[in-house]
Amino acid sequence: MSKTLFERIVAREIPAQIVFEDDFVCAFRDINAQAPTHVLIVPKKPIPRIAEASPDDHKLLGHLLLKAAEVAAKLGLKENGYRLVINNGSDGGETVPHLHCHILGGRHLQWPPG
Ligand code: AMP
Numbered sequence: 001m002s003k004t005l006f007e008r009i010v011a012r013e014i015p016a017q018i019v020f021e022d023d024f025v026c027a028f029r030d031i032n033a034q035a036p037t038h039v040l041i042v043p044k045k046p047i048p049r050i051a052e053a054s055p056d057d058h059k060l061l062g063h064l065l066l067k068a069a070e071v072a073a074k075l076g077l078k079e080n081g082y083r084l085v086i087n088n089g090s091d092g093g094e095t096v097p098h099l100h101c102h103i104l105g106g107r108h109l110q111w112p113p114g
Helices: 007-010 055-074
Strands: 019-020 025-029 037-042 082-085 102-107
Touching: 007 025, 007 037, 019 037, 019 055, 037 055, 055 082, 055 102
Parallel strands: none
Antiparallel strands: 019 025, 025 037, 037 102, 082 102
């Protein structure tokens, strides 16, 4: 199967501003930022979306969330807060079929989302 867009970013085949990486996840700045800080954190394993994660992925998914919080803190968002978003499927607004968690912060975010 061909690589996903985010696999190609992880492989450095497409340029991105990577802000954190370990053996399991990679975080990079969103190309179309919706907030002063907008970073995507993705598992290196190309799970298409959260609905297709399996029970075997539970450690990876926990790691992804813990690292999302670490990255948010590293980017200075801990004190004022931030939002983590996972879009799933077309009604959820998912456009890239590789599981990713948005880290959004640096301004007050409205609720509910549009
Ligand atoms: P979603 O709509 O939840 O699937 O989010 C996909 C996100 O990927 C969007 O916020 C896009 O702006 C972002 N995106 C698409 N292409 C790139 C890229 N080459 N580098 C960084 N972010 C990207």
